[in-house]
Amino acid sequence: MRKIPILLGVVLACMPGITSAGLSRQVVNYDIHVRLLPETKTLEGRETLLWLNDSNTEVTELPFHLYLNAFKNNRTTFMKESGGSSRGFKVDEANWGRITVRSIRLQNGPDLTPTLVYAAPDDGNPDDQTVMRVTLPAPVKPGETAALEIAFETKLPKVFARSGFVGNFFMVGQWFPKIGVLRDGVWNCHQYHAQSEFFADYGLFTVEITVPEAYVVGATGRRVKESRNADGTKSLVYFQEDVHDFAWTTCPDFVESRERFTMDEPKVDTEMIFLVHRAHLGQRDRYVRALKQGLGFYSKNYGAYPYGTITLVDPAPGGMGAGGMEYPTLFTAGTTSFIPRGLRVPEMVTIHEFGHGYWYGIVGSNEFEEAWLDEGINTYSEIKAMDSLYGSDRAMIDFPGLKIGDFSYQRLATIGSGRFDPIVRKSWDYISGSSYSLNVYSKAGIMLLTLERVLGEEVMAKVMKTYFETWKFRHPRTEDFVRTAEETSGRDLGWFFDQVLHSPDKLDYAITDLRSEEVQEPKGLFDRKDSRTGAANAVDKGTAQKPAFQNTVVVARLGEWIFPQEIKVTFADGKEVRETWDGRDRWKKFVYTLPVKLTSAQVDPDNRYLLDVNFANNSRTLAPTPWATRKYALGFMGWVQHLLSFVTL
Amino acid sequence: MTITTCLKKGVTEATARPNLMGVLWLFNILFASILYFIFFGAFDAAVGPSLALKDLLKTGDMNIILETLTKPAGPFTASLRMAPYIILLYFLANIFLQGGVLNVLIAPRGRDKFAACFFGGGGRFYGRFLRLLIYSAVVWVPAGILFVAVNAFLRVLGDSSRERQMVLFVIIRVALVLFLLHLVKMVLDYARIMIATRDSRSVFRALMDAVRFVLRRLGGTLGLYYLLGLTGLAMALVYLSVKSIIGTTTAAGILAVFLITQVYIAGRGWLRAAYQTGQLEMFTISGLTREAKQGNNGVKEEAAAV
Numbered sequence: 001m002r003k004i005p006i007l008l009g010v011v012l013a014c015m016p017g018i019t020s021a022g023l024s025r026q027v028v029n030y031d032i033h034v035r036l037l038p039e040t041k042t043l044e045g046r047e048t049l050l051w052l053n054d055s056n057t058e059v060t061e062l063p064f065h066l067y068l069n070a071f072k073n074n075r076t077t078f079m080k081e082s083g084g085s086s087r088g089f090k091v092d093e094a095n096w097g098r099i100t101v102r103s104i105r106l107q108n109g110p111d112l113t114p115t116l117v118y119a120a121p122d123d124g125n126p127d128d129q130t131v132m133r134v135t136l137p138a139p140v141k142p143g144e145t146a147a148l149e150i151a152f153e154t155k156l157p158k159v160f161a162r163s164g165f166v167g168n169f170f171m172v173g174q175w176f177p178k179i180g181v182l183r184d185g186v187w188n189c190h191q192y193h194a195q196s197e198f199f200a201d202y203g204l205f206t207v208e209i210t211v212p213e214a215y216v217v218g219a220t221g222r223r224v225k226e227s228r229n230a231d232g233t234k235s236l237v238y239f240q241e242d243v244h245d246f247a248w249t250t251c252p253d254f255v256e257s258r259e260r261f262t263m264d265e266p267k268v269d270t271e272m273i274f275l276v277h278r279a280h281l282g283q284r285d286r287y288v289r290a291l292k293q294g295l296g297f298y299s300k301n302y303g304a305y306p307y308g309t310i311t312l313v314d315p316a317p318g319g320m321g322a323g324g325m326e327y328p329t330l331f332t333a334g335t336t337s338f339i340p341r342g343l344r345v346p347e348m349v350t351i352h353e354f355g356h357g358y359w360y361g362i363v364g365s366n367e368f369e370e371a372w373l374d375e376g377i378n379t380y381s382e383i384k385a386m387d388s389l390y391g392s393d394r395a396m397i398d399f400p401g402l403k404i405g406d407f408s409y410q411r412l413a414t415i416g417s418g419r420f421d422p423i424v425r426k427s428w429d430y431i432s433g434s435s436y437s438l439n440v441y442s443k444a445g446i447m448l449l450t451l452e453r454v455l456g457e458e459v460m461a462k463v464m465k466t467y468f469e470t471w472k473f474r475h476p477r478t479e480d481f482v483r484t485a486e487e488t489s490g491r492d493l494g495w496f497f498d499q500v501l502h503s504p505d506k507l508d509y510a511i512t513d514l515r516s517e518e519v520q521e522p523k524g525l526f527d528r529k530d531s532r533t534g535a536a537n538a539v540d541k542g543t544a545q546k547p548a549f550q551n552t553v554v555v556a557r558l559g560e561w562i563f564p565q566e567i568k569v570t571f572a573d574g575k576e577v578r579e580t581w582d583g584r585d586r587w588k589k590f591v592y593t594l595p596v597k598l599t600s601a602q603v604d605p606d607n608r609y610l611l612d613v614n615f616a617n618n619s620r621t622l623a624p625t626p627w628a629t630r631k632y633a634l635g636f637m638g639w640v641q642h643l644l645s646f647v648t649l
Numbered sequence: 650m651t652i653t654t655c656l657k658k659g660v661t662e663a664t665a666r667p668n669l670m671g672v673l674w675l676f677n678i679l680f681a682s683i684l685y686f687i688f689f690g691a692f693d694a695a696v697g698p699s700l701a702l703k704d705l706l707k708t709g710d711m712n713i714i715l716e717t718l719t720k721p722a723g724p725f726t727a728s729l730r731m732a733p734y735i736i737l738l739y740f741l742a743n744i745f746l747q748g749g750v751l752n753v754l755i756a757p758r759g760r761d762k763f764a765a766c767f768f769g770g771g772g773r774f775y776g777r778f779l780r781l782l783i784y785s786a787v788v789w790v791p792a793g794i795l796f797v798a799v800n801a802f803l804r805v806l807g808d809s810s811r812e813r814q815m816v817l818f819v820i821i822r823v824a825l826v827l828f829l830l831h832l833v834k835m836v837l838d839y840a841r842i843m844i845a846t847r848d849s850r851s852v853f854r855a856l857m858d859a860v861r862f863v864l865r866r867l868g869g870t871l872g873l874y875y876l877l878g879l880t881g882l883a884m885a886l887v888y889l890s891v892k893s894i895i896g897t898t899t900a901a902g903i904l905a906v907f908l909i910t911q912v913y914i915a916g917r918g919w920l921r922a923a924y925q926t927g928q929l930e931m932f933t934i935s936g937l938t939r940e941a942k943q944g945n946n947g948v949k950e951e952a953a954a955v
Contacts, residue, residue, distance in 0.1 A: 169810075317811060336812060337813060411712060412715045415716055619700035624697055625702040629696070633685055634906075644677050644680060
């Protein structure tokens with residue numbers, strides 16, 4: 001309590017005013033004091049929030065996210081939708097979580113606590129308390145700032161979905177009352193769903209964290225002050241501007257190390273902070289290498305990493321429910337002591353979650369409503385990073401005899417993404433959790449790789465850089481990405497985006513028929529004009545002709561999406577013909593009567609449409625390779641023989 | 650000494666009976682080839698006419714492999730659907746093979762025609778060995794209870810935040826499962842030997858005798874079992890090393906790998922014969938030879954009749 005004036009002094013010295021020239025339009029300014037009580041797994045917090053009405057509308061009520069109430073009981077929207085499990089981790093019913101607002105008042109003004117009501121704007125669930133609203137005594141006019149003081153207590157759940165504790169490891173995310181986003185004069189403040197992440201306004205965060213002295217702490221932003229207290233605790237003050245969330249973690253078993261990352265073009269100078277659990281120190285080098293690679297790749301391809309720190313958190317054993325999660329300037333990775341080097345999960349998670357620092361952190365899209373804008377774009381970036389850094393044929397799995405790249409891995413998920421949901425949909429409206437992730441992550445990622453092949457690598461690179469530059473520290477929507485792609489490429493891409501973003505269908509073109517038949521010599525009676533009299537005579541034989549072949553290629557559209565196609569037809573003399581087809585009809589036939597046979601035909605010969613769910617049927621040949629089929633069938637039989645001899649030995 | 654003697658006997662006798670190895674290999678490939686044809690047909694329908702096949706032969710394009718394997722009506726799913734039936738049929742056929750193998754091994758070498766001895770034994774002991782399989786529940790159930798008890802104990806001890814301990818517990822669980830599987834299998838092997846050598850119809854009694862036999866000579870029986878297991882491991886290592894140096898991008902390479910695999914599978918047949926002979930010797934060396942002789946007399950009479 002006595003540190004407040006000092007803390008405010010520190011903060012005021014290093015932070016600009018709420019709307020001054022940061023990188024972002026700073027709508028919020030949080031000043032939070034929080035104390036961890038490890039025995040009871042609770043946080044005691046006080047929060048001062050300055051909120052700027054950045055709209056043209058007067059505001060009479062303020063909604064807040066109380067995310068951790070999702071873990072309050074088994075009837076919350078999160079728990080009902082998830083069935084009490086997330087990514088394979090189950091809720092511990094002995095350790096529910098919650099957040100209780102003790103009081104909320106206007107600074108130097110009336111107590112708003114009596115006006116506090118819970119709301120369930122998405123599903124009307126009366127048992128869900130993840131959104132609260134308070135009514136203001138007087139409207140906040142456009143351009144005005146509301147100052148609020150909130151006292152709250154948070155009980156952390158046993159971690160299974162992002163936030164919580166296990167043993168003495170605490171991952172503290174979505175832990176404080178967080179105001180919604182006023183967008184186009186309407187509040188955007190959704191409940192916490194099983195298949196959704198978050199959305200918030202940019203601003204400044206100053207957070208003083210008090211923990212027992214032995215605990216190692218990591219948090220969003222940079223540490224600006226550290227002091228020891230008489231009661232055996234220590235207080236650390238963190239500050240960060242131009243972010244839209246604040247998360248922290250603590251554990252006495254973290255081993256902290258720091259390394260500087262610098263880059264000349266573009267200019268990057270940031271401190272990498274690694275909080276690796278003692279049990280996983282043998283994996284530390286993998287994290288360090290991957291984070292360096294991620295920083296380099298994203299800075300070079302999208303834009304310079306703008307913050308002074310990036311913190312990698314390695315969750316404690318048993319705390320993997322907290323792993324693989326992004327927060328501004330901090331992310332959780334995840335590994336186990338014995339994960340082999342050939343299985344690049346720690347690398348992939350590190351690069352993916354760091355990447356969210358760009359697609360979610362810096363470009364702040366709405367994860368509730370258009371999750372593909374962060375997950376899909378980030379999956380695209382992750383595939384490009386992983387495949388270029390570790391090899392496109394082995395980026396994910398690299399064992400002797402079994403190698404799989406990130407693209408192949410994500411494409412497999414795309415093939416299995418079903419035909420129920422499109423890529424753009426509110427996160428909680430997907431038919432299932434798997435449909436959400438297959439569409440929002442993999443299919444959207446492969447969609448962007450397809451777009452890259454359609455536009456060309458150079459143009460796509462410009463699209464991504466322009467999108468990043470235009471929308472950094474702002475809240476883009478799907479149409480903003482589409483517009484950026486169209487304007488940068490100078491092409492109308494409606495045919496592409498209308499289908500792939502908004503329709504749940506699939507892309508599948510195939511060569512369904514390939515024939516080469518000798519044209520028979522004419523037999524029977526034909527009407528021919530007599531050359532001398534001009535009279536028509538019936539003759540029994542046509543004129544002598546060279547042997548000719550009727551070569552037929554049938555291309556079919558087996559999926560619903562319509563993509564313009566190119567077809568390559570190859571003939572026995574080595575000549576190639578390229579045909580084009582708008583791809584609209586269900587099929588198209590090409591016939592060539594030539595003195596040579598055709599040998600093969602291939603639709604999309606340049607393999608541009610990576611969204612095609614069946615590459616094998618894209619081509620057909622009249623000279624197949626039977627030994628390839630034998631190779632795989634005999635290989636399969638070998639496995640069966642081993643199995644049979646094993647079960648009976 | 651007993652273990653070495655039995656091992657030596659097992660290896661010598663199995664080597665001296667190539668027919669046995671051949672017939673075991675033949676049964677194996679017969680059943681496996683059913684799945685081969687199903688896989689081949691489905692794979693050929695899915696990828697056969699495609700240009701992608703050329704790449705598959707040379708490099709193994711993972712995109713094509715994965716999309717083909719995961720296709721709902723693809724070769725893998727088609728084969729998987731049939732696999733349980735094939736394995737079940739093979740399992741039933743294997744009971745016949747067990748009778749055949751034992752009958753060949755207990756008959757004096759070279760006295761009877763191999764086919765008559767093998768198929769005669771397979772038929773004669775089929776019903777008894779099938780009953781043994783059913784009665785074996787009395788051995789499987791205690792083994793299962795033991796595993797469940799140890800598993801529950803480890804769960805109580807386990808602390809998910811201690812990663813190394815969790816991994817150690819997984820290793821303990823796997824080791825225990827394998828040990829119990831081998832132990833019960835070994836008991837059944839000796840029960841079959843007792844049934845065959847005594848030509849006994851008291852299957853349950855043979856099972857109980859086998860349990861007692863194994864438990865009284867646990868060191869010897871397990872030692873022999875795992876020594877032969879090591880022989881199998883050495884064979885597998887040689888097989889994998891040879892296989893790994895052969896490229897499969899040409900017809901010759903594919904054929905070579907196929908042939909090497911068949912040699913290895915035949916080798917597994919040899920190992921199986923070695924197991925049975927070694928165990929038979931272990932049983933004979935022990936003090937139960939009197940019953941064995943009675944059983945042998947029965948077999949001799951049977952063989953003479955054939």
